[in-house]
Amino acid sequence: MIAEIIVSLLLLLGGSFALLGSFGLARLPDFFMRLHGPTKATTLGVGAIIVASLLHVGTSETDAGPRELAVTLFLLITAPVTAHLLSKAALTEQRRRESKGGGASRQ
């Protein structure tokens, strides 16, 4: 019972952070600022959901525990790489536009 309450709270917390991440993506004014939403909020969002999943599995006797940890590891490795590639592409694009003249500054 207590475990179920904790699992539910964690799921809510994870869901809210994932939502806030998407909210940031939609709301912030420029590309580089938008990147912040999904790269951060989703890590804790999914993190909380994974901890909830671990707890749930731990209390209901099936053995998928380590698999959740593997998911976390993959997430922590891939999220920054994606962000890095996206921002690198955006920066290159912006420099190209600026060198053509008349482009906006970096800010």
Next chain:
Amino acid sequence: MRHVLPQPVLSLLILGLWLVLAPSPGLGHLLIALGLALGLPWVTRSFWPNPPRLANAWAALRLLGVVLADIIVANIEVARQVVGPPERLRPEFLEVPLDITDPFVASLLGSIVSLTPGTVSIEIDRGVLLVHALHVTDGAEAVARIKSRYEAPLRKVFAC
């Protein structure tokens, strides 16, 4: 030994991950895992001219703890900034001069920066890490923070 196992840590990681992800334990999966653990580092060896050596495992654990704690703080902070009025944010590009020369360790630093408070690494170029920060009040202090909080421990971990 170096020829068969160019990267023991990576091999161990692949082996462990495959066994963890396998739907059922068994000899078949163990064989596949062993094959991948030995094969993948060997096939990709030309991407790793100088494989990084873990020099200080204790420092690595401590850094992991700091980063995990910072990720939680980062999330709460960014969540608040996202909900608040966007005009109040002062985003800025920061140039962090790196003391790390190893490209793998430098990209590891980039990943840590991307995962932690209000910063995303944009580019690593000629010893400078370009970082975009969502809200900066003191640029020099933000750069110093990245250097002391993440770069210095990373250099200790890999002794570089």
